[in-house]
Amino acid sequence: MKCESCKIAPPSIKQPSTGKKLCKKCFIRDFEENVHNLIVSDNIFPSKGEHVAIGVSGGKDSTVLLHVLHTLNERYSYGLNLHMVAVDEGISGYRDESLDCVKYNQKKYSLPLVIVSFKDLFSSSLDSIVSRGGDVVRTQSCTYCGILRRRALEEGTKRAGCSVIATGHNADDVAETVLMNFMRGDVKRLARCSNSRTGTSEVSRDEDDDDIEDGGCGKCPARKSEQQQKSVSLATIPRVKPFKTSYQKEIVLYAHFSGLKYFSTECPYAVTAFRGYARVALQRIQRFRSPCVLDTIHGMDTIASAAAITPDRAERGKKSKKKSMPSSVPCVFCGARCTNGVCQTCVIAECVKRENYDVKAVRKQLEKECIV
Numbered sequence: 001m002k003c004e005s006c007k008i009a010p011p012s013i014k015q016p017s018t019g020k021k022l023c024k025k026c027f028i029r030d031f032e033e034n035v036h037n038l039i040v041s042d043n044i045f046p047s048k049g050e051h052v053a054i055g056v057s058g059g060k061d062s063t064v065l066l067h068v069l070h071t072l073n074e075r076y077s078y079g080l081n082l083h084m085v086a087v088d089e090g091i092s093g094y095r096d097e098s099l100d101c102v103k104y105n106q107k108k109y110s111l112p113l114v115i116v117s118f119k120d121l122f123s124s125s126l127d128s129i130v131s132r133g134g135d136v137v138r139t140q141s142c143t144y145c146g147i148l149r150r151r152a153l154e155e156g157t158k159r160a161g162c163s164v165i166a167t168g169h170n171a172d173d174v175a176e177t178v179l180m181n182f183m184r185g186d187v188k189r190l191a192r193c194s195n196s197r198t199g200t201s202e203v204s205r206d207e208d209d210d211d212i213e214d215g216g217c218g219k220c221p222a223r224k225s226e227q228q229q230k231s232v233s234l235a236t237i238p239r240v241k242p243f244k245t246s247y248q249k250e251i252v253l254y255a256h257f258s259g260l261k262y263f264s265t266e267c268p269y270a271v272t273a274f275r276g277y278a279r280v281a282l283q284r285i286q287r288f289r290s291p292c293v294l295d296t297i298h299g300m301d302t303i304a305s306a307a308a309i310t311p312d313r314a315e316r317g318k319k320s321k322k323k324s325m326p327s328s329v330p331c332v333f334c335g336a337r338c339t340n341g342v343c344q345t346c347v348i349a350e351c352v353k354r355e356n357y358d359v360k361a362v363r364k365q366l367e368k369e370c371i372v
């Protein structure tokens with residue numbers, strides 16, 4: 001039997017997305033070409049010379065992203081200046097080990113690396129936030145972590161002098177997010193969550209997250225300092241997902257065939273959050289209808305673009321603008337756009353600082369103290 005692509009080498013794998021039997025070399029090339037095609041068709045990196053911060057956790061997705069972007073940047077002369085940004089949340093026995101992989105890859109690719117830690121930014125590691133917050137925080141640790149991590153990733157991006165963040169979110173992640181937002185009836189997030197490039201200045205930060213369990217903007221610092229004031233203009237750092245249409249299974253196979261070194265242990269705080277239900281549902285449906293992941297994404301893209309361009313919808317949008325879209329305002333602490341005057345990241349950072357994990361109560365206090 002011969003590889004269905006080159007018709008020369010024996011096949012090593014049945015490609016999960018197409019069912020084609022491919023040899024190792026053709027599989028790798030095909031994976032890379034698919035990512036390149038998305039980068040070109042979605043104009044993911046519009047400017048040559050752009051400084052791109054790759055969010056690297058040491059896990060499989062971001063390790064493969066680093067390798068593929070490095071490869072494609074050279075092969076197709078994108079002219080990108082690649083940087084690595086890692087967030088140390090302070091999870092002992094987990095993040096410290098995955099950061100070893102990050103450091104190994106930093107040497108391998110000789111790219112600049114910035115590491116930002118929760119301890120540095122929020123004066124507490126995730127371990128101590130969880131141990132001080134008890135069950136209330138433990139059950140929502142992914143939400144706390146996601147919101148603060150996103151803020152940290154942006155701070156790292158700024159420190160690295162980059163204008164865009166690339167993350168390893170893959171097709172499975174994006175399809176799960178579409179389902180989650182759909183099931184929550186969160187139309188605003190739904191309209192954006194399948195975009196391969198997000199984070200524009202018109203969008204309220206509180207509505208512009210993609211991988212956070214329970215909302216939150218991740219865009220603003222905890223305290224309004226002179227240096228952070230300067231960062232306000234960077235509160236709109238765009239984020240790109242070059243793996244938006246790459247299956248998780250193929251990313252793992254790619255890492256294996258390319259001999260990439262990554263950290264694969266599950267985070268000790270991983271809980272069965274809402275995302276878990278969406279994941280299980282998609283996995284079950286995939287057994288009967290294998291393309292359902294990409295179909296969900298493409299379906300969402302089509303609906304989102306149709307909704308944006310239908311003239312009658314635009315007309316209705318104008319008429320009902322005031323009612324349907326609460327206008328976004330700058331957060332009083334950091335200036336990032338939000339809906340209530342204090343963005344969710346500042347609220348969460350304040351919860352950590354005050355050691356009061358009643359998020360609603362802290363929000364109320366902050367609003368009372370800060371919004372006249």
Ligand SMILES: Nc1ncnc2c1ncn2[C@@H]1O[C@H](COP(=O)(O)OP(=O)(O)OP(=O)(O)O)[C@@H](O)[C@H]1O
Nearest residue numbers: 055056057059060061062063085086087167168169
């Ligand atoms: N600690 C971190 N530092 C820097 N970037 C991160 C970190 N954690 C996550 N990211 C970025 O966010 C993306 C999605 O992370 P998430 O934890 O949801 O997925 P994952 O499948 O575990 O990713 P990975 O396999 O890369 O760890 C990662 O691919 C990476 O680009």
